[in-house]
Amino acid sequence: MASTAVVSRENIETWADDSPKLRLFRRAVEEMQKLSQIAVMDSRGYQWVAGVHGGFGNGAFCQHGTAHFLTWHRAYLLDMELKLRARIAEIADVETANEWRLPYWDWTVPNATLPKAFTDETYDDGGTQRPNPLFSQPYQLSQQIFLRPGVLLNPQTPTWRGPVVPGTYAGLGDLVEDALDEVQFGTFSDAVENPHNQVHVRTGGHMVTFRSSFDPIFWVHHANIDFQFWQWQQRQGGIGTFPQAVLDFECQPFQFADIRASAFLDTRTLGYTYTTVRSPVLDREAMPEVEEQTELTIRTGPIPDEFSRARINLHNVHHPEGPVVLRFFADRDAPADASTPTTAAERFLVDRAVLGHGPCPGAPGHCDPTPLAITGAGLRAPHHLAPFDIGITVTRSFRAALGPGPGHTVSMIALDEDGGQMPLSALRFDNATVTVT
Amino acid sequence: MDRIDTGRAGVVEFRGVPLVEGADHTTGAYLHLSGLSRESDSMLLRAFLLVPGFPAVEAGSGQEHPGYLADGAVYLSPSGPGDAPPGLPAAPDQGDYDMRLNVARRLGALAPPGPTVDVALTLRDPTGSPVDTSGFQIGRLEITRR
Numbered sequence: 001m002a003s004t005a006v007v008s009r010e011n012i013e014t015w016a017d018d019s020p021k022l023r024l025f026r027r028a029v030e031e032m033q034k035l036s037q038i039a040v041m042d043s044r045g046y047q048w049v050a051g052v053h054g055g056f057g058n059g060a061f062c063q064h065g066t067a068h069f070l071t072w073h074r075a076y077l078l079d080m081e082l083k084l085r086a087r088i089a090e091i092a093d094v095e096t097a098n099e100w101r102l103p104y105w106d107w108t109v110p111n112a113t114l115p116k117a118f119t120d121e122t123y124d125d126g127g128t129q130r131p132n133p134l135f136s137q138p139y140q141l142s143q144q145i146f147l148r149p150g151v152l153l154n155p156q157t158p159t160w161r162g163p164v165v166p167g168t169y170a171g172l173g174d175l176v177e178d179a180l181d182e183v184q185f186g187t188f189s190d191a192v193e194n195p196h197n198q199v200h201v202r203t204g205g206h207m208v209t210f211r212s213s214f215d216p217i218f219w220v221h222h223a224n225i226d227f228q229f230w231q232w233q234q235r236q237g238g239i240g241t242f243p244q245a246v247l248d249f250e251c252q253p254f255q256f257a258d259i260r261a262s263a264f265l266d267t268r269t270l271g272y273t274y275t276t277v278r279s280p281v282l283d284r285e286a287m288p289e290v291e292e293q294t295e296l297t298i299r300t301g302p303i304p305d306e307f308s309r310a311r312i313n314l315h316n317v318h319h320p321e322g323p324v325v326l327r328f329f330a331d332r333d334a335p336a337d338a339s340t341p342t343t344a345a346e347r348f349l350v351d352r353a354v355l356g357h358g359p360c361p362g363a364p365g366h367c368d369p370t371p372l373a374i375t376g377a378g379l380r381a382p383h384h385l386a387p388f389d390i391g392i393t394v395t396r397s398f399r400a401a402l403g404p405g406p407g408h409t410v411s412m413i414a415l416d417e418d419g420g421q422m423p424l425s426a427l428r429f430d431n432a433t434v435t436v437t
Numbered sequence: 438m439d440r441i442d443t444g445r446a447g448v449v450e451f452r453g454v455p456l457v458e459g460a461d462h463t464t465g466a467y468l469h470l471s472g473l474s475r476e477s478d479s480m481l482l483r484a485f486l487l488v489p490g491f492p493a494v495e496a497g498s499g500q501e502h503p504g505y506l507a508d509g510a511v512y513l514s515p516s517g518p519g520d521a522p523p524g525l526p527a528a529p530d531q532g533d534y535d536m537r538l539n540v541a542r543r544l545g546a547l548a549p550p551g552p553t554v555d556v557a558l559t560l561r562d563p564t565g566s567p568v569d570t571s572g573f574q575i576g577r578l579e580i581t582r583r
Contacts, residue, residue: 056525056528060528061528061529063531064512064513064531064534065473065475065513065531065533065534065535065536066531066532066534066535162563162564171508174542175539178463178464178539178541179464179539181463181464182462182463182464183461183462183463184461184462187462187463187467187537190467190535190536190537191464191467191537191539193536194509194510194536194537194538194539196512197479197509197510197511197512197536198481198508198509198510200479200510200512201479201480201481201510201511201512201563202481202510202563204563204564208479208512208563209479210513252525252526252528252529253525253526
């Protein structure tokens, strides 16, 4: 499964109508379908790859409503991506194919609708108008498709969608936002599957059925789910967080050397990643100076106009003895303090409480997290006061609070449990970042 | 938990749905739908809390209904095992279908007392038309709250 390069999967909305990557996507889908026209069961062809999800007989390989939803679909997208790249290598060259990855469709942004690349019925191919292969594809397998009881889709009907208007996907971004904060893999997977389901059903047509993969929009929809899975992994996804049954699950029927789900967790070994704008603001050496302050100001780098997720990260946080409430604001002209109202007008972002560990109940040394105790030396659980990371998702409030200009600031103050202001030394941490994806 | 098929098109009610406190998830509250039959079709779901004095839930009840909890969708893959082309294994049996709806934004505002609540679900196809509730088979409903 080793790939020649690690390349970012990109937002389809950043691909212009005439972008070479979009043209290659269209041409590769056309070529895959041509293979199916010659032999419908050619595993390099569009019909076969789409059929894996749910087209062969009455069963389906796709995983839904199970713990394998995210990992199985990651393997499925990789299979499709590699087959598209194989066609691109023929259309262009190997180097071009090595730089091409599936794009994703971010339906979590406000007023999301179907990407234009998938709704135009034709496209301009060097001055010639051609049918847009991303608008619709044939369904050529022999099995019938029922849209609902008694309502049969003609097996030979090309894929179609229902009416999609602005607002069709409203509210889904909030569900994803909450899901990304979940710590347990199973909870995250279940929570993110609901907005996934709603995109299928709200899009209509073939997307409602488990033959949805014949509609090309399927691939960029699921790339967005994979993007969300990747985002969750950046914060929570160490291998220890996955149940063993999930790691050992065999993703059938793919022809990779190792089809256990554990082989699909690190996307870099699969040849792709996603783009993150990360703004480091402090380093360990700067912390003593900061600790004397009552307000920390984080200066971000340029933030794009359109973004999917914004997160404030505190790294290597030391457990405080007493509770600390962290309060964040953005782009303030004046310093914030405990009396600053937590309103949108004041550019308030979020509060996050950090529980204190209280006085040590043990003998001297019990609560001293020595380096050996922190790691557990691989034999036991890490020390109960081992430093930890805090990630706070602030997408909605960040969008609302940002002022004009590419560079921004996030300010943080610390409060005690009664709302009184504390020096920042109440909470020790090594670094703070703002991450925008 | 008792299921009541109301006779109103696309509306099914559940009385005595457990409300479990102290869950370890981050989101405030989830409505769990466990043991869904894969014989169901894909459909749009809308969940409501049944509270005395609130208007009855109808298939067309929307987010403005005072008992509104959450929107969701069932997107089903069949249970398998199914037949497969030569050279491929049979599709695996996936068992029943579990899902959860995030109800945190509304449940807190409604603040239901007691260890159980009553819940109504509306079932609609992608066009918004009510779905026959008799085909909607479910093992268990439960709300967990952090």
